[in-house]
Amino acid sequence: MRxxxxxxxxxEAGRRVDAVLRSRGLSTSAIRxxxxxxxxxxxxGEDIYTSYLVHPGQTVAILADxxxxxxxxxxxxxxxxxxxxxxxxxVDKPAGLTVHPCAGNWEDSLGARxxxxxxxxxxxxxxxxxxxxxxxxSGLMVVAKHPAAQHSLTAALHSGAFHREYLAVCExxxxxxxxxxxxxxxxxxxxxxxxxxxxxxxPARTHYEVICPGxxxxxxxxxxxxxxxxxxRVHMAHLGHPLAGDFLYGTELPERISRPALHSARxxxxxxxxxxxxxxxxxLPEDMARLIPS
Numbered sequence: 001m002r003x004x005x006x007x008x009x010x011x012e013a014g015r016r017v018d019a020v021l022r023s024r025g026l027s028t029s030a031i032r033x034x035x036x037x038x039x040x041x042x043x044x045g046e047d048i049y050t051s052y053l054v055h056p057g058q059t060v061a062i063l064a065d066x067x068x069x070x071x072x073x074x075x076x077x078x079x080x081x082x083x084x085x086x087x088x089x090x091v092d093k094p095a096g097l098t099v100h101p102c103a104g105n106w107e108d109s110l111g112a113r114x115x116x117x118x119x120x121x122x123x124x125x126x127x128x129x130x131x132x133x134x135x136x137x138s139g140l141m142v143v144a145k146h147p148a149a150q151h152s153l154t155a156a157l158h159s160g161a162f163h164r165e166y167l168a169v170c171e172x173x174x175x176x177x178x179x180x181x182x183x184x185x186x187x188x189x190x191x192x193x194x195x196x197x198x199x200x201x202x203p204a205r206t207h208y209e210v211i212c213p214g215x216x217x218x219x220x221x222x223x224x225x226x227x228x229x230x231x232x233r234v235h236m237a238h239l240g241h242p243l244a245g246d247f248l249y250g251t252e253l254p255e256r257i258s259r260p261a262l263h264s265a266r267x268x269x270x271x272x273x274x275x276x277x278x279x280x281x282x283x284l285p286e287d288m289a290r291l292i293p294s
Contacts, residue, residue, distance in 0.1 A: 003061045004024075007060075013054070014054070016053060017041070017050060017051075017053075018051075024273070025148075030064070039063070040062065043060055070111070072115045087144065091140070091141055093110055099132045099135075110141075111127035128144040130157065139166070163266070166265060167262075168261055169291045172217075181204075181208065206223070207222065215293075218241070234249060244260075245260050247260070256291060259287075263282065266280065
């Protein structure tokens with residue numbers, strides 16, 4: 001069982017224990033789940049109520065495990081785990097693998113593979129992604145092992161504590177070579193999938209920089225301020241330079257690449273409970289690299 005433990009400093013004397021836990025990033029629902037479980041909420045090893053008033057030097061512990069695994073059926077498939085601790089995983093997802101089970105991919109998905117992996121290590125955990133990648137997008141992705149970690153990491157997702165950097169191959173050469181696309185996004189009126197730039201959409205900002213210019217294709221580095229559905233794909237198409245192979249917002253190129261040329265290349269984040277700095281990089285996949293001029 002996974003307990004999260006926190007020491008009470010002098011300046012928190014007399015606070016309710018649930019307030020102390022919320023200040024550490026725990027959600028109200030996680031606290032509620034813990035208090036209804038035997039030895040789910042402890043102070044110095046003793047069961048307490050959420051109304052308990054803490055004292056300096058005491059140790060507050062909360063049970064962070066899932067009560068039961070998710071409903072995802074496990075699937076025995078490879079998972080490239082780049083980092084693992086008691087609270088989270090960083091995985092390198094291959095292109096073509098969906099994150100969740102969905103129509104056409106009910107059996108095999110990243111979620112199903114991770115649930116199978118959890119079973120092999122005896123961890124009764126469900127699938128708790130912190131962010132998502134499209135089926136065709138490859139690269140780094142963070143997955144929490146329990147709801148408390150998911151809540152804390154998701155809260156940090158669009159802050160300076162969580163940095164995501166992507167590489168994309170786009171058609172042509174964007175001008176200027178670096179800039180910010182600030183264009184609101186929303187779902188197209190005639191599609192359940194397609195997104196578009198529209199004045200009534202949600203705010204969306206993408207920073208881009210050309211790092212390898214070319215005539216037919218260029219390699220671009222992108223950093224997200226927001227995380228809208230298909231944000232990079234729509235914003236690059238909005239610039240007039242859709243991603244190579246993007247069947248939805250550009251031109252399908254099956255003879256060159258079988259997917260939109262997008263890769264999650266770099267992640268920097270803080271471990272949600274220890275505060276440790278974590279940094280990861282993933283090399284450009286071969287199918288994208290061969291599009292870049294030598």
